[in-house]
Amino acid sequence: MQIDEIFEANKRLKNKKRITPLLNSPFLDEIAGRKIFIKAECLQHTGSFKFRGAYSAISSLPIEKRKKGVIAYSSGNHAQGVALAAKIHEIPATIIMPEDAPEIKINNTKDLGAEVILYDRLNESREDIGKKISEENLLSLIPPYDHTHVIAGQGTIGIEIAEQANQNGIEKADVLVCCGGGGLTSGIAVALSKLMPSFITRPVEPEGFDDVIRSLESGERQVNEQISGGLCDAIITPTPGELTFPLMKKYCGEGIVVTDEEVMKAIALAFTRLRIVVEPGGAVALAAALFHTKKCNNDTLVAVVSGGNIDPDIFRKAIEMT
Amino acid sequence: MQIDEIFEANKRLKNKKRITPLLNSPFLDEIAGRKIFIKAECLQHTGSFKFRGAYSAISSLPIEKRKKGVIAYSSGNHAQGVALAAKIHEIPATIIMPEDAPEIKINNTKDLGAEVILYDRLNESREDIGKKISEENLLSLIPPYDHTHVIAGQGTIGIEIAEQANQNGIEKADVLVCCGGGGLTSGIAVALSKLMPSFITRPVEPEGFDDVIRSLESGERQVNEQISGGLCDAIITPTPGELTFPLMKKYCGEGIVVTDEEVMKAIALAFTRLRIVVEPGGAVALAAALFHTKKCNNDTLVAVVSGGNIDPDIFRKAIEMT
Numbered sequence: 001m002q003i004d005e006i007f008e009a010n011k012r013l014k015n016k017k018r019i020t021p022l023l024n025s026p027f028l029d030e031i032a033g034r035k036i037f038i039k040a041e042c043l044q045h046t047g048s049f050k051f052r053g054a055y056s057a058i059s060s061l062p063i064e065k066r067k068k069g070v071i072a073y074s075s076g077n078h079a080q081g082v083a084l085a086a087k088i089h090e091i092p093a094t095i096i097m098p099e100d101a102p103e104i105k106i107n108n109t110k111d112l113g114a115e116v117i118l119y120d121r122l123n124e125s126r127e128d129i130g131k132k133i134s135e136e137n138l139l140s141l142i143p144p145y146d147h148t149h150v151i152a153g154q155g156t157i158g159i160e161i162a163e164q165a166n167q168n169g170i171e172k173a174d175v176l177v178c179c180g181g182g183g184l185t186s187g188i189a190v191a192l193s194k195l196m197p198s199f200i201t202r203p204v205e206p207e208g209f210d211d212v213i214r215s216l217e218s219g220e221r222q223v224n225e226q227i228s229g230g231l232c233d234a235i236i237t238p239t240p241g242e243l244t245f246p247l248m249k250k251y252c253g254e255g256i257v258v259t260d261e262e263v264m265k266a267i268a269l270a271f272t273r274l275r276i277v278v279e280p281g282g283a284v285a286l287a288a289a290l291f292h293t294k295k296c297n298n299d300t301l302v303a304v305v306s307g308g309n310i311d312p313d314i315f316r317k318a319i320e321m322t
Numbered sequence: 323m324q325i326d327e328i329f330e331a332n333k334r335l336k337n338k339k340r341i342t343p344l345l346n347s348p349f350l351d352e353i354a355g356r357k358i359f360i361k362a363e364c365l366q367h368t369g370s371f372k373f374r375g376a377y378s379a380i381s382s383l384p385i386e387k388r389k390k391g392v393i394a395y396s397s398g399n400h401a402q403g404v405a406l407a408a409k410i411h412e413i414p415a416t417i418i419m420p421e422d423a424p425e426i427k428i429n430n431t432k433d434l435g436a437e438v439i440l441y442d443r444l445n446e447s448r449e450d451i452g453k454k455i456s457e458e459n460l461l462s463l464i465p466p467y468d469h470t471h472v473i474a475g476q477g478t479i480g481i482e483i484a485e486q487a488n489q490n491g492i493e494k495a496d497v498l499v500c501c502g503g504g505g506l507t508s509g510i511a512v513a514l515s516k517l518m519p520s521f522i523t524r525p526v527e528p529e530g531f532d533d534v535i536r537s538l539e540s541g542e543r544q545v546n547e548q549i550s551g552g553l554c555d556a557i558i559t560p561t562p563g564e565l566t567f568p569l570m571k572k573y574c575g576e577g578i579v580v581t582d583e584e585v586m587k588a589i590a591l592a593f594t595r596l597r598i599v600v601e602p603g604g605a606v607a608l609a610a611a612l613f614h615t616k617k618c619n620n621d622t623l624v625a626v627v628s629g630g631n632i633d634p635d636i637f638r639k640a641i642e643m644t
Contacts, residue, residue: 043598276365
């Protein structure tokens with residue numbers, strides 16, 4: 001994985017992705033005791049960073065192969081990203097989603113024109129289902145993270161962070177990234193290792209689902225004991241990716257674990273102080289910036305808010321904390 | 323009021339204001355049956371466009387006068403805008419606020435370092451109180467809308483809309499603007515009349531507080547029967563401004579009135595489809611774009627979402643509609 005691949009993805013995504021703003025608030029700075037900047041990727045098309053990787057991967061397929069259509073498996077955000085990216089390319093998309101995914105994510109994926117196939121997260125392997133259907137129909141599989149062009153697409157956020165950091169006079173920073181399979185984290189880490197060598201990219205995970213952080217500590221890929229039932233559904237994955245883990249090992253600093261309560265508080269503070277809607281999985285990095293500041297090296301922190309597709313009931317509970 | 327004054331304000335605000343994103347969603351386009359773009363000014367510093375006008379006005383004061391401090395009267399958003407702009411200039415700010423303003427707005431204003439003086443909206447004149455204190459203390463009064471440099475500051479949104487419209491290939495559009503005293507509407511209308519002569523700027527007001535729209539219809543400044551108690555507290559003013567009304571008369575198209583129910587639906591849709599937090603007064607233009615499309619001339623609509631400082635209870639009620 002070279003930074004050139006991220007620059008290439010950035011070219012393909014030009015005028016397709018939204019350049020999301022870097023937000024801040026003196027009230028959040030006061031809580032953290034440091035300067036916090038928030039990369040508001042919840043404002044990306046389909047409400048999460050996943051559109052970038054999906055578009056990057058689809059746009060890099062050879063035209064004849066692409067025309068036959070794509071398939072993806074996802075708990076929701078990757079699904080919507082692939083559905084929209086396929087729609088823009090005017091090709092069919094089939095999405096395999098867990099049957100316990102939030103209803104809004106299933107409906108949004110269908111409304112974006114994709115065919116949705118539901119599966120049982122505990123008893124079936126989405127990888128096996130995806131492989132079977134894609135072989136039968138000659139569809140190209142767009143994996144959620146373990147794919148060079150997907151990682152490169154997510155890495156375009158790193159390019160934007162570097163540009164926006166320069167505009168804001170930020171010379172050194174810890175960059176905290178919500179981490180599931182590691183596509184977003186590794187893409188950003190690769191980009192920043194070249195563009196901003198004094199920045200440290202750190203994965204952030206929810207308590208109980210800290211496979212990446214334990215893997216970085218041990219040097220070997222670790223597995224989560226459970227793979228469903230957490231608040232932060234969007235970033236629950238069994239283990240770090242085969243491609244993403246070596247990249248994170250090479251380019252990331254130590255990770256940070258946050259609690260569900262800290263996540264809910266971060267959602268509430270993003271509501272009152274930034275006026276953005278953040279989903280639990282998208283709030284873990286902000287929670288780390290606000291409540292685990294001491295684990296960071298620099299006076300300036302950049303937290304990537306990775307998604308905003310939250311169940312309204314959970315959001316209502318979060319803002320009761322304001 | 324000349325466009326040059328808006329360009330001057332834009333220079334003073336460079337690297338101070340946030341260039342807010344122009345958002346969109348295929349789901350909102352489908353509801354409106356047209357292409358809707360949302361200028362998300364709720365993401366501005368302090369959560370509303372008011373920071374622009376306040377900073378523009380304070381930065382244009384002669385240095386010796388400015389050092390003595392500023393005073394403002396406001397139901398909340400202008401208060402926070404002036405407080406932050408004063409803080410950046412390192413000068414004292416006194417803010418006169420109605421005692422029934424949302425608590426969060428009063429607290430935020432204090433937390434931004436301003437001295438807050440509360441008044442009774444029904445029995446006292448905020449203009450009289452402001453004048454008295456500013457004369458006693460040699461403070462410069464920063465009015466909420468009827469002031470050339472304030473209007474010019476809000477007009478910088480028009481410059482950004484023109485640039486973002488060009489980036490998005492938008493050649494013709496109705497630009498719908500949340501309208502209170504008319505500072506935002508007139509500033510944008512002046513800017514767009516020069517930069518995008520094929521655009522039509524239209525004020526949007528809540529039912530029962532449509533003084534500007536009735537004034538434009540009759541050609542004379544009309545007065546609202548009530549000046550408190552509405553859902554859209556941030557944009558309730560007694561009558562159009564002396565400076566803003568002639569500008570709106572010259573540069574604006576016909577206005578649009580929306581109901582409180584439409585405003586609540588717009589807040590809910592902004593939550594699910596744009597992942598932004600919008601306050602009632604900041605949602606009227608989006609409500610008009612979604613539910614009064616037929617009153618617009620063009621296939622593309624730009625709705626300015628002017629603020630996001632909403633009471634959590636009202637927000638909870640709005641998202642129950644999702």
